[in-house]
Amino acid sequence: MSKYHTSFNKMFCFEGYIVCDISVEDKEVKVTLKRTKETCICPCGERGCSIIETYSRIIRDMDLCGKRCFIFIETCHIKCSCGYYGMEKLDFLDKYARYTERFVEYVSFLCKKMCLKDVAETVEINWKTAKRIDKENLQKLVTSLKEANPKRIGVDEIAYEKGHKYLTVVRDLDKGRVIWVKEGRKKETLDEFFNELGKRKCENISVAVLDMWEPYISSIKENTNADIVFDKFHVSKKINEALDSIRKREFAKAGEDERKLMKKKRFLILSRNKNLKPEDREKLNSLIQQNNELYIAYLMKEQALDVFEENNPIAGIARLNKWFDNVATAGIEEFKKVISTIKTYLYGIVNYFTHRVTNAASEGFNTKITVLKRRAYGFRDLEYFKLKILQSCG
Numbered sequence: 001m002s003k004y005h006t007s008f009n010k011m012f013c014f015e016g017y018i019v020c021d022i023s024v025e026d027k028e029v030k031v032t033l034k035r036t037k038e039t040c041i042c043p044c045g046e047r048g049c050s051i052i053e054t055y056s057r058i059i060r061d062m063d064l065c066g067k068r069c070f071i072f073i074e075t076c077h078i079k080c081s082c083g084y085y086g087m088e089k090l091d092f093l094d095k096y097a098r099y100t101e102r103f104v105e106y107v108s109f110l111c112k113k114m115c116l117k118d119v120a121e122t123v124e125i126n127w128k129t130a131k132r133i134d135k136e137n138l139q140k141l142v143t144s145l146k147e148a149n150p151k152r153i154g155v156d157e158i159a160y161e162k163g164h165k166y167l168t169v170v171r172d173l174d175k176g177r178v179i180w181v182k183e184g185r186k187k188e189t190l191d192e193f194f195n196e197l198g199k200r201k202c203e204n205i206s207v208a209v210l211d212m213w214e215p216y217i218s219s220i221k222e223n224t225n226a227d228i229v230f231d232k233f234h235v236s237k238k239i240n241e242a243l244d245s246i247r248k249r250e251f252a253k254a255g256e257d258e259r260k261l262m263k264k265k266r267f268l269i270l271s272r273n274k275n276l277k278p279e280d281r282e283k284l285n286s287l288i289q290q291n292n293e294l295y296i297a298y299l300m301k302e303q304a305l306d307v308f309e310e311n312n313p314i315a316g317i318a319r320l321n322k323w324f325d326n327v328a329t330a331g332i333e334e335f336k337k338v339i340s341t342i343k344t345y346l347y348g349i350v351n352y353f354t355h356r357v358t359n360a361a362s363e364g365f366n367t368k369i370t371v372l373k374r375r376a377y378g379f380r381d382l383e384y385f386k387l388k389i390l391q392s393c394g
Contacts, residue, residue: 012061014092017073029064032072040088042080043095049078049088059093060125061100068124071100099133108137112391131384138387145196148172148179152207153226154359155216157185158366160373160385167386168193168216171365171393173209173357178365178393181386187215194223209359212345230348231359232308238341239304240270242334246297254291261287269294273302296330313353320349365393 008019008031017033024030039048059071076088087095092102099107103123110119111134119134120127152173157166160183168189170180180193194202208226210216211234220228247269251262268276268284276284288295304323310316324343327335342349352358369389 012071014090016090024067027067029067029069030072031061031069035074040076040078042078042082042084043086043089044080044082044084046080046082049080049084051076052079052085053077058098059100060098060103062103062106063123104133104137107133131381135381135384135387138384138391142387142390145180145193145198145201148197149201149204150174150179150197151204152357153205153209154357155190155208155210155220156359156366157213158369160382167389169365169369169389169393173207178390181389183382183386185213185215187219190216190219191223194219207351207355207357209357211359212341212348227351227355228348229351229355229357230345232349232352233358235342235349236305236308238338239301239335242338243297243301244270245334246294246332250291250294258290261290269298272305293332297332297335300327300330300332300335308352310353313350316353317350368392 008022012019012031012033014033016035016037018036019031020034021032022029040051041047042049054074054076057073057075059073061069061071063069075090075093077086078088079085089095092100094101097104107119107123107125107130110122111130114122116127116130116134119130123130150172154171154173156169156171158169159165160167165183166185168180168182168185169178170190170193171177172179180196182189182192202224205224205226207229208220208224209229209231210220212230217228220226244266247262247266251259254262265283265287268280268287271280273281273284288298300323303326307316307319307323310319320342324339327339369392372388372392373385
């Protein structure tokens with residue numbers, strides 16, 4: 001055994017301990033460590049504390065050769081001049097933990113890649129234990145808003161449960177990461193973010209990108225001097241929804257032959273013409289040429305979305321006003337509703353042409369969050385879910 005001591009001591013290089021025995025069983029490796037120090041360290045850093053009692057502990061460590069590894073050690077209950085009364089400080093183990101720090105880090109790493117059930121099966125622990133390890137580790141890693149100083153922010157919401165239950169997600173546009181998550185999507189929810197951030201930092205925010213959600217708008221206006229920018233993709237979504245309503249209306253009153261032509265063409269109608277393959281563009285042209293109302297609506301949609309590609313702010317606003325006139329001339333009711341919405345929030349759409357920022361990355365984060373939620377088959381522990389969001393997107 002002695003000739004292997006150097007190698008094993010390198011594997012179990014824990015301060016104040018050396019390997020004195022190793023036994024291998026069917027599914028387990030047991031490593032006994034012997035203390036090499038007579039003094040103990042207090043969490044305050046003081047050495048030479050009074051030893052009250054010595055405890056034998058069994059600690060789970062990283063697996064060896066596919067077998068679970070357990071470490072047998074002695075630790076001390078101490079009393080320090082600072083007033084501390086409890087377990088001594090060890091560099092490889094929290095004072096009351098049953099797992100080494102490196103095992104905890106490994107479990108947390110697996111939790112980034114797998115669901116809790118798979119992690120638990122991989123390392124052979126209870127899934128609740130895997131969750132507790134991961135949650136406690138994430139709580140140590142998450143920094144407060146004291147470290148954040150955003151200049152441009154994106155604000156969005158995502159449903160975390162059925163029944164209109166939402167999380168408000170705030171993103172730093174320049175750093176490309178989520179910096180804050182909170183349940184709810186009321187004005188008071190976003191007010192809480194600004195309160196945590198602090199008045200001075202709020203004054204430094206120059207741009208806020210969001211959708212047309214009044215509670216968020218009110219909070220941003222009240223707490224910052226930022227230019228509010230409405231995401232062009234949200235405007236595009238409303239235009240596409242209007243076009244889809246027209247498609248459904250025309251399908252309902254179409255004859256049998258025309259219905260056959262219109263079936264399974266929704267994707268083609270809602271896609272940008274420039275993004276279609278030649279064969280798909282040919283199918284779309286044959287469809288819209290058969291229906292004048294749908295043809296005009298499609299042209300209106302393409303014209304509106306082209307406006308947001310304009311680089312010159314003055315030209316962009318002029319083209320948007322021209323589109324308003326074209327819709328009025330066409331007399332399509334569904335688009336008139338969209339124009340009413342756009343005119344109500346025109347200030348934020350005009351700001352888009354100035355700042356040229358969108359919430360596209362937020363939508364990407366929302367996809368990540370949705371995948372995270374599905375992988376876990378939903379999160380009952382909302383605090384843990386928020387920590388996982390910050391881990392994945394923060």
